[in-house]
Structure formats: structure tokens, C-alpha cells
Amino acid sequence: MADLAELAGVSKITVSRALSESTLVNPETRERVQALARKHGYKLNVSARNLRLRRSHTVAVIVEMKPSSGRTMWDPYPLSLLGGISQELTSAGYSVLLTTRQDAVNAAVQAADGLILLGQGVRQDAVRLYDKVGLPMVVWGAAGQGGDNHIVVGSDNRQGGVSVAERFLSIGRRHPVFIGNPDHPEMAQRLFGFVDELAGHGIKPLLLRRTDFTLESGVDAVRSLSERKVRFDSIFACSDLLAMGAIRALVELGHSVPNDVSVIGYDDTPLGASFLPPLSTVRQNWQEGGVLLARKVLALIHGQPVQSQMMASTLVVRST
Amino acid sequence: MADLAELAGVSKITVSRALSESTLVNPETRERVQALARKHGYKLNVSARNLRLRRSHTVAVIVEMKPSSGRTMWDPYPLSLLGGISQELTSAGYSVLLTTRQDAVNAAVQAADGLILLGQGVRQDAVRLYDKVGLPMVVWGAAGQGGDNHIVVGSDNRQGGVSVAERFLSIGRRHPVFIGNPDHPEMAQRLFGFVDELAGHGIKPLLLRRTDFTLESGVDAVRSLSERKVRFDSIFACSDLLAMGAIRALVELGHSVPNDVSVIGYDDTPLGASFLPPLSTVRQNWQEGGVLLARKVLALIHGQPVQSQMMASTLVVRST
DNA sequence: CGATATCTTGATATCGATATCATTCACTTC
DNA sequence: GAAGTGAATGATATCGATATCAAGATATCG
Numbered sequence: 001m002a003d004l005a006e007l008a009g010v011s012k013i014t015v016s017r018a019l020s021e022s023t024l025v026n027p028e029t030r031e032r033v034q035a036l037a038r039k040h041g042y043k044l045n046v047s048a049r050n051l052r053l054r055r056s057h058t059v060a061v062i063v064e065m066k067p068s069s070g071r072t073m074w075d076p077y078p079l080s081l082l083g084g085i086s087q088e089l090t091s092a093g094y095s096v097l098l099t100t101r102q103d104a105v106n107a108a109v110q111a112a113d114g115l116i117l118l119g120q121g122v123r124q125d126a127v128r129l130y131d132k133v134g135l136p137m138v139v140w141g142a143a144g145q146g147g148d149n150h151i152v153v154g155s156d157n158r159q160g161g162v163s164v165a166e167r168f169l170s171i172g173r174r175h176p177v178f179i180g181n182p183d184h185p186e187m188a189q190r191l192f193g194f195v196d197e198l199a200g201h202g203i204k205p206l207l208l209r210r211t212d213f214t215l216e217s218g219v220d221a222v223r224s225l226s227e228r229k230v231r232f233d234s235i236f237a238c239s240d241l242l243a244m245g246a247i248r249a250l251v252e253l254g255h256s257v258p259n260d261v262s263v264i265g266y267d268d269t270p271l272g273a274s275f276l277p278p279l280s281t282v283r284q285n286w287q288e289g290g291v292l293l294a295r296k297v298l299a300l301i302h303g304q305p306v307q308s309q310m311m312a313s314t315l316v317v318r319s320t
Numbered sequence: 321m322a323d324l325a326e327l328a329g330v331s332k333i334t335v336s337r338a339l340s341e342s343t344l345v346n347p348e349t350r351e352r353v354q355a356l357a358r359k360h361g362y363k364l365n366v367s368a369r370n371l372r373l374r375r376s377h378t379v380a381v382i383v384e385m386k387p388s389s390g391r392t393m394w395d396p397y398p399l400s401l402l403g404g405i406s407q408e409l410t411s412a413g414y415s416v417l418l419t420t421r422q423d424a425v426n427a428a429v430q431a432a433d434g435l436i437l438l439g440q441g442v443r444q445d446a447v448r449l450y451d452k453v454g455l456p457m458v459v460w461g462a463a464g465q466g467g468d469n470h471i472v473v474g475s476d477n478r479q480g481g482v483s484v485a486e487r488f489l490s491i492g493r494r495h496p497v498f499i500g501n502p503d504h505p506e507m508a509q510r511l512f513g514f515v516d517e518l519a520g521h522g523i524k525p526l527l528l529r530r531t532d533f534t535l536e537s538g539v540d541a542v543r544s545l546s547e548r549k550v551r552f553d554s555i556f557a558c559s560d561l562l563a564m565g566a567i568r569a570l571v572e573l574g575h576s577v578p579n580d581v582s583v584i585g586y587d588d589t590p591l592g593a594s595f596l597p598p599l600s601t602v603r604q605n606w607q608e609g610g611v612l613l614a615r616k617v618l619a620l621i622h623g624q625p626v627q628s629q630m631m632a633s634t635l636v637v638r639s640t
Numbered sequence: 641c642g643a644t645a646t647c648t649t650g651a652t653a654t655c656g657a658t659a660t661c662a663t664t665c666a667c668t669t670c
Numbered sequence: 671g672a673a674g675t676g677a678a679t680g681a682t683a684t685c686g687a688t689a690t691c692a693a694g695a696t697a698t699c700g
Contacts, residue, residue, distance in 0.1 A: 001686065011650050016688060026648060046431040047376060048686030050367035051655050057428075061418070063406075079399050086383075086420050095428040098381070098418040100406050108377075108415040111366040215594035241591075248596065271561075271591060274535035276568065321656065331680050336658060346678060368656035371685050 004042055008033050019044070059089055059297055060097040060112035064119025064126065081118055081140065084290020092298055101126060105133055114297040116140070136300035138293050142185035151300065153293050155284040156310035157186045161193025163315040164236045164264050164282065169201055173234035173262055176205040179221045179246065180238030183211075187238045190266070194236055206230060210242065218245020226253050233261055240265040240272040240281055247279075247320060263320045277319035284313050324362055328353050339364070379409055379617050380417040380432035384439025384446065401438055401460065404610020412618055421446060425453055434617040436460070456620035458613050462505035471620065473613050475604040476630035477506045481513025483635040484556045484584050484602065489521055493554035493582055496525040499541050499566065500558030503531075507558045510586070514556055526550060530562065538565020546573050553581055560585040560592040560601055567599075567640060583640045597639035604633050 005012045010029065017025045018033035019042075025033075036042075050056050061082065086096050094113075099106055101119070109115070114136040117126060130137060131150065138151045168176050178194055180187040191207070198205055208225065210217045218237060222245070225232060237243035243265030247257050255261050257277065265272055265281040272279035289311055299306045325332045330349065337345045338353035339362075345353075356362075370376050381402065406416050414433070419426055421439070429435070434456040437446060450457060451470065458471045488496050498514055500507040511527070518525055528545065530537045538557060542565070545552060557563035563585030567577050575581050577597065585592055585601040592599035609631055619626045 012686090013651085013688075014649060016686095017649090020688090024648070029648085043430050044427060045371070045686050046428060047367045047370040048655090049688075051365070051371050051657085052686080052688050054655070056367065082418065083420065086418055090419065090422075090426065096418040098402065098406055098416040099410065100403065102410075106410065107364060108366060108410075110363050214590070241594075245594070270534070274561075274565070332656090333658075333681085334679060336656095337679090340658090344678070349678080365656050368685090369658075371687085372656080372658050374685070 001042070004033065004036055004040070007036050007040070055113050056095075056111050057093060058095045058097050058112045059085075059114045059116060059294070059301075060099055060106075060109045061085060061116045061118060062099050062101050062109070062126075062130065064101045064117075080286035081290040081293070084287040084292075085116060085294045086290075088291045088294035089298070092294075094298070105129065109133070110135075114138075114301045116293050116297055136297055138296045138300065140289065140293060142189045151296050151306050152308040153289060153296060154186065154310055155289060155313045157189035157313070158193035159310075160266065160282040160284075160313040160315075161190035161195075161236070162197045163313075164190075165194045165197035167264065167280075167315060167317065168234045168236070168262060169198070169203075171262065174203060175232045176203065176234040176236060177208055177225065177230075177232045178205050178236050178238075179208045179210050179218065179242050180236075181209060181211045181213075182207065184238075190236075190238060205236070206232065210238075213239040213241055215241045215245035215248070218242035218247075219249040220245075222246045222249035222253070235261060235263045237263065237265050240267050240269045240279060243279055243281070243320070244272065244275055247275075247277075258320050264315070268316055273318070280318045280320045281316050282313050283316050285311060321362070324353065324356055324360070327356050327360070375433050376431050377413060378415045378417050378432045379405075379434045379436060379614070379621075380419055380426075380429045381405060381436045381438060382419050382421050382429070382446075382450065384421045384437075400606035401610040401613070404607040404612075405436060405614045406610075408611045408614035409618070412614075414618070425449065429453070430455075434458075434621045436613050436617055456617055458616045458620065460609065460613060462509045471616050471626050472628040473609060473616055474506065474630055475609060475633045477509035477633070478513035479630075480586065480602040480604075480633040480635075481510035481515075481556070482517045483633075484510075485514045485517035487584065487600075487635060487637065488554045488556070488582060489518070489523075491582065494523060495552045496523065496554040496556060497528055497545065497550075497552045498525050498556050498558075499528045499530050499538065499562050501529060501531045501533075502527065504558075510556075510558060525556075526552065530558075533559040533561055535561045535565035535568070538562035538567075539569040540565075542566045542569035542573070555581060555583045557583065557585050560587050560589045560599060563599055563601065563640070564592065564595055567595075567597075578640050584635070588636055593638070600638045600640045601636050602633050603636050605631060 001015050002012050005015045008015065010033070014025060014029065015033050018030040019037060089096050097108060097112055099109055110133055112135060115130055115133065117130060117137065117139040119126070127139060127150065138153060141152055141154050142157055176198065178191055180191065182188050182191055195205060208221050210221050218241065235246050237246055243263050247263050250257055250261055257263055263280070265279050268281045268283035272281050292309060292311065296306050321332050321335050325335045328335065330353070334345060334349065335353050338350040339357060409416050417428060417432055419429055430453055432455060435450055435453065437450060437457065437459040439446070447459060447470065458473060461472055461474050462477055496518065498511055500511065502508050502511055515525060528541050530541050538561060555566050557566055563583050567583050570577055570581055577583055583600070585599050588601045588603035592601050612629060612631065616626050
């Protein structure tokens, strides 16, 4: 910048102002300086600016990558979320610092202006750990999670559960089963919505706990139902994979889907749509979720009032 | 740091040295300063250090997110790669700056110490664009891509093709078909390996070009074979989804897999393993790939000699 | 015409760390 | 006892940007 100043015959500070589009400089001077900057390939030194401005223009995204329970790195949704986040933050001039969750809080994370926590129903210990850092923080997850002292963005899992219940009721199903993990905050919300809506019609679903969200787990769940001679006519599975596994098992056992048993999954993965028969499911818009997460942190960083928000989820009825 | 200096009764510079484990300070003093730092929750100002040290301790990861052709954000592999990268870089004290590819090179990217380019066979324009930045750069992709003036890490797609060919030959298949997109550099390598190995036995496979890597595309490919009354006894599909689609179509057409036709996919997605019948496929270790990418950039940054490297891919024989 | 307002530019200090060179002090060695 | 050695610490300058305050040039007004 000093070099540019010399070239343009002005002072450093004028160069700085010219490049930051300040109104304090003569438009003519500004143009001249900017032209010189382009010509000589001037690059702003981000560290210097951040140092002086006492902010990093960076938001850290912490991804929970616990390699268990089948739903983590292999799941495509974190990437969609990341895409939305990245898109929104970069267009606002912020950088995205990607970190995987660790026990110790990274020095680079502490230097960020804000935090976004992603993961499979981020657990409380993670939230508490990063809460201590005292940075603006937004969490992806279920509403009400963690005492409302931080902002949560997520899709409306409760409503997802409700709409599945409504669908089952509307087609006359009376013996629904829920497959999923109630300890998982997001899935718990789905369960609550499902149960509450059904309760309004005097129906109590059977809860089948499964912590693995794999196809095998779905197969296994339905087999266990069959072995226990449980009567059921509809299944709400908390992931598309579970649903597909359930359908496979149903077919093996000689049941017809959807004639004998209706099955609805969750997530609207591309595979579900291609499945035979095409899977009915609940769709969440992750890309949009990422954008929302980013907007919330930015608002927090700029000291604006922010509220948690749940995005609507939509029931996609296909053939099951 | 100045405050710490006062508290400890030493100078700033001594504090700096104590915290960076320099041997220039008395071990006793070092301990005392470090204890004080911990007690008062001192945090290093990264910007200041980076400014003084003239490096950013940051590697930018540029992800190609072209939302087309079915294989992008919805594909889980970028996340695995990212996981490996993130793990390796953070443990080396570097930060991961996540960016999605854009036409203009981001200012933050220019400030990075190194670049990693990810994407579905990163195209040459992207490589050239970022090459101009003049930073140490490593690209994920196919070997030899782009004139060898930059480092490439990828799985050995050629070898993958060879091993599929070997398998087909070993079980007596004589009329193989290749389904994929030869314009895609990585897939082209698979094709070359496949063709070369077969040629050694006087066999020439049929090439079926498909640019979409979806299940439907696989279905469609096999149907077109059938309509054209082509004689074939084995299919090498360039993605698991294609393979599954192909198998579905084969079954619909009354062929038995693997009795009439052998099918081998690529990527070893979790779904392939759960497919009925369980899918034979070629596995790539993405996590490891990420680690490798990270190591190469770090080496480049530190001025060490670096070479492109292809990781072995392994044929996983299941039931198809 | 003098006084004030406006526009444009500059001098200086500062953000928080580290490299370099200088200094102090205790101790060894002949 | 003088000179030399090494360990520990400090003073100062510096990285590259921007905020603050000051000042010169020009325009506007009664």
C-alpha cells in the first residue's frame, strides 16, 4: 500500500480510503488509485486489516463427525448445509473456517467472529463447550434444545411428525409404528409431533427404538415386529434408509407396500426417489438451512436482535 | 501480552518466548508465565502473529459445487475428503478455509498459504484460474491431468479399471460393457485401464456414454442395450448408482445377476453394500485421500519436494 | 470582503505479535 | 584479577492496514 501511495503520488491513508470506496476521497483520485492497484496486482493484507479492526471476518463452522451410528460423514446433508453457509457468508465478505469438533477449542476458532455448530443433533456438551468461548453462536438442531440461551436453526421436525400422522390418518391407518431414536433431539421432535397428532384421534403409535440409521437396521426393525406378532398398518421411519430397509423386510415377509402397510421416511434423499417403489418421505431444505444459519450469525455479530427459527418441512407423497 | 508481561514482571518479548516454548527463557520463568496465561485466559491474537510472520497458517479448500449431473453436493465423498483434510491440517496447526468455486478469486483465498482443489474431476479452467494465484496448490483428480505442472492426488482410477477387467476375465466374461462419461478425467482413467487390460486378451468392451450418474441413468443404459439387442455378459458402471440402476433394469428384463450378467460399480457407497443383491464395487479411501492432500500442500508450503500420488483402489467382490 | 462551511488530503498513533541486536550478570579460565 | 563465555532478559523496529485529529484548498454566504 505504501508502494501504491508513492506511485500515485498520494499518502498511504488516501490509498486505503480510495480502495475502500470511502466518500472522503475525490472520485478522480479514487479511480486513479484503483486503476494502479489493479495494474500492479495489489492484494490487501487481511491479517493487517483484521489486526487493526479487531475482528477476523471469519465464522468458524464446527462439524460433529462422530464416526458412529451410520449417519455422519457419509450423510450428504452436512455438505448441503455447508454449501448454503459458504454461499451466504462469502457473499457477505466473510470467510468460512471449517473445523471438526475436538475436545480442546482450537485457537483459530477462538479468533473467529462467530460460530456455527453442525452435527447430528449436536449434543449438549458440545454446545456448552463452545458457549464458554463467548462468541456469537448459532446451532443447527431441534428447537428448544439447550435452554434457549443460544440461537437454534433447524427444520421443523415436530411439524414433520405431525404431517406424517395426518397423512396416515387421512388414509385410514390406525396402527402406526415409529422407528427412530428418541434420544436424538431432532428425532424426538418428530416423535412428539407424530404422537400428539395421533393422540387427538385416540391413537397411540408403537415406538420402536433404533439407534442405527442404516438399511439393515430398518430390516431388522420390521422383522422384530413380525416376530412379536405386532399388528401394524403404517410405519414412520426417521430416515430414508430405515424406511427402505423396512420396505424390503415387509416385501420379504409377504406384505404389500403400500396396500398392507404405508411407509414414510425422512430426508428425501435422492435414493428414496429412485427406490422401488418410490419412497414417500419428508423433505428438509438444507441448502436454505445453511443460508439461514449464516444470516443469523451475521446478525448476531452485528449486534442485531435474532431469534431461533424452524424451517417448514414438506411431506412428499410418492408410492409408499 | 503486555498485560501478562506486567503481571509476571518481565518484558513482552519474554512472554512471547515463554509461550512459544523458546529455549531462550529460563524454564522457571516459562512455567510462571504459562501459568499466568492459563489463569487469565490469555488468547494469542492470530492476526497479529500472521502479520508479523507474513504467513496466514491457512489452507484454502475450494470445492466445486456445480449443481448438475447428479454427482455433487449430494455426493458424500467430498465430506469424507474434507474430514481427512481438516484432521490433518488442524493437527499441524493450520486452519481450513472453505470456499466454493467462483469466477473471481476470493481475497481470503489469496491470503492463504496453500490451496486444495476438490471437485468432480476439476476442470482445467478452474486449475488455470487458481494457478495464477501462484500459491502452493494440490488438486484432487486424475493423474496427468493438466500437464503435470501441479501436484495431483487421487485414487488410482486406472488400476481400478484394470482390476475390474481382471475380475471379468477371471470369471470367463467375454462381452463387457462400460457405462460412464469418458470426458470426465477420472472416469476416462478407469476406462483406459479397463480397455487396456481387456485388449491384452483380445477383448474390446462396448462403451456406453452416460453423463448422469443416477439410478435412472443406469436403468436407461441397460434398456438401450437391450433394445439394440447387444450381446453382453458383464457391466462396469462408473458409479454405484449407475450399477444399481443397471441391475434393476436387468432384473426387470428377466436377466439374472450375476448368473447371466456380472455388474461392478464404483465408490463402495454404503447403499451398495445393502443393495439386494449386495453390490460388487471398487472402493476408494477418501478419508485417506484427504490426509494425503493435506500433507502434500503442507510439504509444498515448507518448500519440500513433492510428487503427485495415486492411492490404490481395491475391488470389493460381493454378489454381483 | 471576511468568515464560515465543505471537500480533500495528510501526519501520526495504533492494533498485537516477533526478529534482531544489545545488555546484564554470573561464572570460568589462565 | 583481567578477559572471555554463555545464559537470560530487554529495547526497539517492524509487519500492513485504519482511526483520529489536523490542516490546506476551495466554495458559499451575508
